[in-house]
Amino acid sequence: MAETALTTHGLSPARPDGWEGIAADWSSDQRAFKNVSWGKAMMWIFLLSDTFIFSCFLLSYMTARMSTTVPWPNPSEVFALEIAGHHIPLILIAIMTFVLISSSGTMAMAVNFGYRRDRVKTAVLMLVTAALGATFVGMQAFEWTKLIMEGVRPWENPWGAAQFGSSFFMITGFHGTHVTIGVIFLIIIARKVWRGDFDVGRRGFFTSRKGNYEVVEITGLYWHFVDLVWVFIFAFFYLW
């Protein structure tokens, strides 16, 4: 994997641009995506598959919401908080969204420093990203707790269609699981960066392959995807 990413020996530097370039790459031997490592290609294809999973979840939720005969609870009211005597709709979700989008920013910075082979800054920024992600999950746990205290259950809720609770717990739960997995991976990779694995070419425990800083970018791809999915969940579940 290390070698596929960073060495381009033998690849002719002058390749045609645009559609001609795409046609030339796809009709060439060895690789369809020149300069794309195996790991990055796999992550992109996985994300494509995962997109279908989230799309199916969201479409199912929309079908349920549109076809229900019982009124759907008003998200602005359900997700409102009383803060210092003020009734603010959607405030928690707004903060959560802000936190998650910010974590995408720190992730992008980590990728940048990774390519400069700046061991310390990369690791620190990845840990900051992980911390923001963990904060997001924590706030989600708070949100779940609040709703459960108010009587929302997967099978019923005090305000209307039962599918509200079902869809809410299922979709945010599935997304939260993705964030949690992302946080775990960020911490693992940050540890490897911090330890200098990618500078000395240390071999992976399971794969016995040498890693390199590109792993930071691959983790970043996943992280940005999870953010992007959240934007859709935010739009379709909370703002609708």
Next chain:
Amino acid sequence: MVDVPYDAVTEVPPAEVAEVDLYHPRSWWTRYVFSQDAKVIAIQYSLTATAIGLVALVLSWLMRLQLGFPGTFSFIDANQYLQFITMHGMIMVIYLLTALFLGGFGNYLIPLMVGARDMVFPYVNMLSYWIYLLAVLVLASTFFVPGGPTGAGWTLYPPQAILAGTPGQDWGIVLMLASLILFIIGFTMGGLNYVVTVLQARTRGMTLMRMPLTVWGIFTATIMALLAFPALFVASVMMLFDRLLGTSFFMPALVEMGQQMKYGGGSPILFQHLFWFFGHPEVYIVALPAFGIVSDLISVHARKNIFGYRMMVWAIVAIGALSFIVWAHHMYVSGMHPKFGFFFATTTLIIAVPTAIKVYNWVLTLWRGDIHLTVPMLFALGFIITFVNGGLTGLFLGNVVVDVPLSDTMFVVAHFHMVMGVAPIMVVLGAIYHWYPKMTGRMLNDALGKFHFWVTFLGAYLIFFPMHYIGLLGVPRRYHDIGEAAFIPSSTHTLNAFISIMALIVGFAQMVFLFNLAWSYFKGRPSGGNPWRATTLEWQTPETPPGHGNWGKELPVVYRWAYDYSVPGAPQDFIPQNQPRATPVLQGAAP
């Protein structure tokens, strides 16, 4: 490709990337059990799939015993019959065919055929198998839990799938859904490997349009699976919640035994859409690898280049794409809007175009070929005939007005068994006869193979042809005892008994095949490296069976497409893909 003068050496670009370190096993356990070698994983996948497939085969015998001789076998009651059809269908479609084509043949053939040393992520590939094994064990465990396996039918339609009255309501359905979720997770790990290996890890000179059609079929099917399984994943998760948490995604308001149930407001039709958005591509996930493999079998054993190679590739891709927009033709009787029926009938019939292209090209490949009636070739020919038959009844069922009266009759059962049961199994068997020498270094016994083929092929027809007729009479499927009804002539019962006896005979022939596999492993005739005189890379390995890393020191370099058979003027009737010139320059010979 073909218009290039046969003796010209094409320029092969230098290697773009250095070779990646292979994982080297250090013990017996990491070599044969927790192996990261795609070839070992392939055999693990194949053996597991065969083992669970045998269970499904036995279930089909039990079902046929009941249908052929109702009332004779007291140990099969109505509930068990439903459990048998469910498990038979689910195992055959997903745990046998999908796993065997993609996990088995995909793992074995992709790295060898594209000239790679292994899959790109061997560790993930290994995990894929172990999760698959776990899924199979969870599925098999349902036979031993209280209430037994689910009897909801392989489509698992709610609401009946999770209601009392359907067998396996307590444990069976829960474990079935859990097993499906596991299968999808495991498959995704393998599938990512297959796709990236084909896209990014080919050897020098191996362009996409030089790949054998086997790789094209498996590759396209894998991409489809990565996009179709998510729908089943989501449907399984939601139904699991309906069953365990009491949510109502798929459950409408229901009255059971006079009591209003806690469910309400869900949509059973939503499940059908999700299920068939997976289910229809699934048909082609099974069919496309079969198409690819059979193209190669025909070309090799007819000693002739495949007719219309590029057309074949694009037909595979077109079928793959189209199969995502036809799913609701399984739902004509679900009460959907007639305009949807019109749309889905049209797209369904359009699929017949690329499919027909493939069939014509197979036939034209055979035309004036030097046909060797070897066992793999017999199975390939059997596939073409069976597939055409099953495909034609598919055209019937694709039309709404014809489908509505035939829906849920034995005609449908006969149709899909022909087109996606018998036909792909023919290819699986042919492919095993074809590649077994590469996997073991020994030939399978020819006489036993021919016996196996003829009994299987003729037997399959004797089973499923009468079944079409029974279906046209209106005999419904999934009935454990059709009893006496005015519209069912008594000859139907005779036919049913006949079908059952044939099913047992065909089942017996499969035992002969298994015996052949085991016997030939020890006593078979040594095959050498390339017994079929084939051009593709897997036959050019330095060792047979191929060693760890497949290629020894040097990766092969590809100079030509996969189908240089009977090239005029060439000294042999095949030119391997890694051979620069048609005329090999002999060492020490005068120039």
